[in-house]
Amino acid sequence: MLSLIILLLCFTPIVYILGKWLKAKCGYITSIPIWVSLIFLISLSRDVLNGGIYEAYTWIKTSYISITLGFLVDGISYTIAAIILFVTALASIYSVTYLEHEEGQEAYYTYYILYVTGMLGAVTSTNLIQFFFFWELMLVPSYLLIAGWGYGDKRRVAFKYFLYTQLGSILILLGILYIGTVTGSFEFEDLWMTNVYLSNIERVILLSAFIIGFGVKMAIVPLHGWLPEAHAEAPTPISVILSGVMIEIGLYALIRIVMPIVSIQWNTTIGTTILMVLAIISMMYGGLMALVQDDVKRLLAYSSISQMGYMFFGVATATLIGIEGSIFHIFNHGLLKGLLFMVAGVLIHQVGVRDMKKLGGLAYKMPLTASLAIIGAMGIAGLPGISSFISEYLIFLGGYESISPHKYLLLALAVLSTGISAAYMTYFIKRIFFGSLNESLTDAKDPPLPMLIPMFILAITSIIFGVYPSLLLNYVLPGLEYVKGVLGL
């Protein structure tokens, strides 16, 4: 894995130099190391089935402290790393058309690779310091990408995003340092020692700090203030990554870091109930807000808040099935929300309009885009045959298996919010693609291939995993052994 990180970093100067010359087309070059990494990752599949691979290097070694540079690929990080690489590789190809008329493409692609490196590093890290390093590495380039190539009031929006996340990060850093000081180790595998060294009250405080810290990234209501603006104003390929994979890394951190520390408090009737309620608030709130948006990207942003609620719900249940569902949902949400943001980008690029009040009847002009958008929308609405149905189903199974005394009510609310999803997604499709064609849109047509192919691949992938989920879930299952150990199931 270290070689992959180095490979990606090596490409930053290459992309920068070639970018001056190739301009937007440099997106193809950018995707090369990402595809290579993805292929390498897939080649590890057999090891993942056998429990995963672990590699470690000495990073800092003094008499006081020793920190390793470790990489772990098990069922959980394998799945999430795969979707990160898959979506970012496609989004970089998508950027080629998208950036045609922009300035400074070389810087864009350089930040892009750094951003991918940050995310890949964060989900494969094996200790807290290293995790935090990559966690920040994915923040800075994304901030620059929004501020540089976004829309509207992009500087302020980007800075707000930066500050929101950074204040969360401070809480995370304090938590990490506290754990390190008390237990004397930053390794993930030593996190169980907190059970020995920390008192209950300390653990509850830590849990709150981490939930807030990671919750900002995950945009759990009411910490979601940055998300609708940042996702709506970011350049569309970056929105794809922000919504599709980045916010989910917060959830990964919850499973990997927070759960071992507070597993005892978490897996109680009160703990699960509180967290499940938080998740349901996100689901419902995001869904209802999406119903009343007029801006295409803002609707999708609120929908991400709602979908994040599903994933959080699965983890909050503290059951194996729920967590399996959440991890699978991370994968599927990456595919589907990526697809839908790409559709929004097509509208911006081909039609130049993102206000749904001014759109309508485009299905006739852009049949391929419309079909792809319908697949994406139906996926978010949880239609069987598309992979997200399976993951939502597993999440609901988890909800039912949890030990919360109010699980019937909570489950009913969670399932009910799929009704809200269906409503805002069909409304979204109807307002953009159906109805009578607006006079000003008669020239609209389907986008060029570099935009179309990534969308097509995402749609097909989501259908393949929807029809045959065990293709992926077989690899997720061994990763759950870790969760089993953590929760003592």
Next chain:
Amino acid sequence: MLPYAPWLIWIIQFIVAFTHPITEKISHKLRDIIAVGSVLISAILSASMIPDILQGVITLNIEKHHIPFDWRINNWLPLPTESISVGVLVDPLSVFMANIVAWIGFLIMVYSVEYMHGDESITRYWMLMNFFIGSMELLVLADNFLLMFFGWEGVGFASYALIGYYYKDEKKYWIGPYPPSHAGMKAFVVTRIGDVGLLISIVVLYLYAGTLNFMDLSSDFTWISSLARDGILTITLILLFLGPIGKSAQFPLHIWLPEAMAGPTTVSALIHAATMVKAGVYLIARVTPILYLAYYNVGDTILTSLTTFFVIVAWIGGFTAFLAATMGMVADQIKKVLAYSTISQLGYMISIIGAAGLYLKEEHVFIEGYLAGISHLYSHAIFKALLFLSAGAIGHAIGSYLLKDAGGLKRYLPRTYLVMLIGLMALSGVPPFNGFFSKDSILHTLYVEGETGLFMLLAITAIITVFYSFRLLGLTFFGEYHKYSNNPHEHHLHDPGAYMMIPLYILAIGSVIGGFLIPYLHQYFLVSMSEYLKIHVYESIDYSKFIIDTFGSPLVIVSIIIIIIGLYPSYKMYVKRTVDYKSLVSKSGLLRGLWTFLYNRWYINSIYYKIFVDGSIYLSNIIFRYIECNGSGKAIKDLYTRLSDSFRLVQTGYLRVNIIYILLGLFLFIFLVMLLGV
């Protein structure tokens, strides 16, 4: 059975659905042939399974398997504890449904060739139709709830896309105040509410039973006793029933079906009359025998819960039958009348199967009621497809489905008149058309078992059915043809061509002789069900006894009285037109009030819109405006905005300032190191 028949039936359809865009490029003719031909292949494959069902044994790779035969693929969805397998189930019910779907689907596809001719996006039409047939076959052949749910939502999606087929919302496709794209969305969201209940109950079932397979659920019944022990058996079953309520358009989720008529008429015939809306009935018919077996294995402890459930099913069905029939009396559009009638007839089927469930202790009553429901499903699929397709022929001729645009068409469309008359007589239950047999057996079962309330409700509904059937006939074919005397469609004003007429004739023949085949249908079901359900009511067909029982019972008199009461006013007002119905309504305040009440669909639709559509958007707007943009959300956001604004001041971008920061930081670090003495 042809090799791999239960798999190929639906897989072929899915594959074909996605090849249309490619074959279209080669030849339009080829595309149409593949679209229609593939359904014929599926139909032949379905039919090839009937002999196996009759023998009760399936031979597969020299191995003999008993019916019901469950053909599984293991480890489809791996879970931490165990994995879910999926497969197809070959049993009388699934093969029966598969045949209905494929054969009626085939006739409608043939009809579509002419009906949809010249449509600009016919490729999309074929894609969705094939996709629909594939999903529907998957729904009925699936061997577990989860796979069935795939088909269930697949047909829902196809229905959504085909209702909104004319998505450009030209005014002529509107149903009342709703454009087709709105109607499609309404159908999807309303049925989805029912699906929420279905999905919750599937989750609960899985966690109690550890399986969703129909055969496993009916072999070990600890799940049902644990559900009963936890006191959630009834509620789980009712949640399960919410799925059929949505899909089969039963009260209180019946409101989507009338608008679903916005799609092409072939779609209304196939999806919203003959097959998809039967999915709900199918699910009830699938679950009822399992509950019957459960009762025999677990005993009286679950009887109260089951009875409560079946009472609810029977009465919701009965009430819906009545409710929709009354709305059908005043509907202003040919297809809308048929839509209300579909809702009403589905109510009959659900009601009788529910009533059968009330007699778990008396096996012959249970079987009689159950088979009456199945028979009605079979009859209705034929005559309602016939009626919708004849309506399509009328629409094809006059370019409108509004009753006020029709009238006096008997002279211009004699053959359409003939087949539609047959269809309406079957719907009204006139002997000896097929609707008579099945409706009579429903009423007979209810009457004999003393379910007086349901019997009265459904008998009154039958009267109303006769009334609106002949109202429809009178308003379209009798009186004067006036409105369109100088319309652009004038040259169309004749019976349709062979592609449309042949399916109509076949369905008309089916409606005439179908009723006489019902004993064979019963035998087909009983051969293997008697073993599965461990009951002994099966006896070989005594055909003369069947005829005597049917026509010789006193209930035939009741049926004839029903027909006469319903027919008389209808005939006077709409066929002979000796009584002017318009002045009749406008003169009497009571009738006018009743008319308005029925025409507005008992105001149920508008109340729903007020509460759920306007309500949720209003609520979201309030939250958005006062919380997200102004309230606490704004407070946090403002805090950050202020923070970011003030923090930005220090980021000047000047190199000299940045160097000062770096130096300051360095000094601070050194100071800290000295202070701590590290």
